[in-house]
Amino acid sequence: MSQISWLGPHDSFPNPLLTPDPDQSVPGLVAVSERIYPNQLLKAYKLGIFPWYSDEQPVLWWSPDPRMVLKPNDFHCSESLKKSIRHFCQDAQSALLVDADFGAVIRACATSTRKDQDGTWITHEIMDAYASIHEQGYAHSIAIMENGAMIGGLYCVAIGTMVYGESMFSRKPNASKLALAALSAWCIQNHVAMIDCQQETSHLRSMGAKPIPLLDFLQELQASVNQSNIVKPWKFDKQILTHWL
Structure with a gap:
C-alpha cells in the first residue's frame, strides 16, 4: 500500500x-x-x-x-431560478458585488448551517490562506445583496483560465444559485471550459455538475493553468445574469 x-x-x-x-x-x-x-x-x-x-x-x-465539475454551458437554470433572476435584476435594491468584501463572504460560508453537515471545514487557517491568495488576485468572491444585506454568495479560485468553486451560502431561497449562475455566465463569456466543484453532492448535480475521471480533469486543468494571463478582470454586475433569460 x-x-x-x-x-x-x-x-x-x-x-x-x-x-x-x-x-x-x-x-x-x-x-x-x-x-x-x-x-x-x-x-x-x-x-x-x-x-x-x-x-x-x-x-x-x-x-x-472521479472529480465533480460543472461545464458552464451545462448550468441548469430552472424556470423558478429564471423568475428569481428577473426579479433580482429589476429590483433597484438588489445588487451583485464582485470582490467587494472577500472576508465577509468566506466568513458567511463558514458559519452557514448546512443540511446533513455538522460544523464547517472552513477553519480560521483556511480563511487566512484564501484571504492571502485573494490579495494576490487568485481568489474571488461574489456577493448577492438585498437592501444592503448580504443574502448569498460564493468564493472561488482562478488560475489561468481554470476556475475552482469553493463554497456557497444562502440566507434566502435561490441566493446561492444566483451567485453560481453569475459565475457560470462569466465563465461562458470568458471561455472558461469548466468549474471544478471538487466533490459530488446532490445539490451540485441538480445544478448541472457531473463527475469526470480524474485523469480527464487533470489534463484539462494543465491546459488551463498554463495560460499566461488570467481571462478578463473580475468586474461584472447583476446584468450578467440576463445571459440565462
Missing part, C-alpha cells in the same frame, strides 16, 4: 494519479501537512489538489477520482 506523504514547508506535492491506493480507507487523500505553508495553496491548485479538514485535524490534501 502506498504511503500518504507528510509535507514540510518546502516539500512538493505527490502526483495525484500515483498516490491513491485502491484499498486505502480514505480514497482521494494525497498528502498531509501540519499547516498551510506560504504559497502551498496555489501550488496545490495547479496540481488539482485542495485542502479539506476540520479544526482538530492536520491539513488534509485531496484529489478525488
Whole structure:
C-alpha cells in the first residue's frame, strides 16, 4: 500500500494519479501537512489538489477520482431560478458585488448551517490562506445583496483560465444559485471550459455538475493553468445574469 506523504514547508506535492491506493480507507487523500505553508495553496491548485479538514485535524490534501465539475454551458437554470433572476435584476435594491468584501463572504460560508453537515471545514487557517491568495488576485468572491444585506454568495479560485468553486451560502431561497449562475455566465463569456466543484453532492448535480475521471480533469486543468494571463478582470454586475433569460 502506498504511503500518504507528510509535507514540510518546502516539500512538493505527490502526483495525484500515483498516490491513491485502491484499498486505502480514505480514497482521494494525497498528502498531509501540519499547516498551510506560504504559497502551498496555489501550488496545490495547479496540481488539482485542495485542502479539506476540520479544526482538530492536520491539513488534509485531496484529489478525488472521479472529480465533480460543472461545464458552464451545462448550468441548469430552472424556470423558478429564471423568475428569481428577473426579479433580482429589476429590483433597484438588489445588487451583485464582485470582490467587494472577500472576508465577509468566506466568513458567511463558514458559519452557514448546512443540511446533513455538522460544523464547517472552513477553519480560521483556511480563511487566512484564501484571504492571502485573494490579495494576490487568485481568489474571488461574489456577493448577492438585498437592501444592503448580504443574502448569498460564493468564493472561488482562478488560475489561468481554470476556475475552482469553493463554497456557497444562502440566507434566502435561490441566493446561492444566483451567485453560481453569475459565475457560470462569466465563465461562458470568458471561455472558461469548466468549474471544478471538487466533490459530488446532490445539490451540485441538480445544478448541472457531473463527475469526470480524474485523469480527464487533470489534463484539462494543465491546459488551463498554463495560460499566461488570467481571462478578463473580475468586474461584472447583476446584468450578467440576463445571459440565462
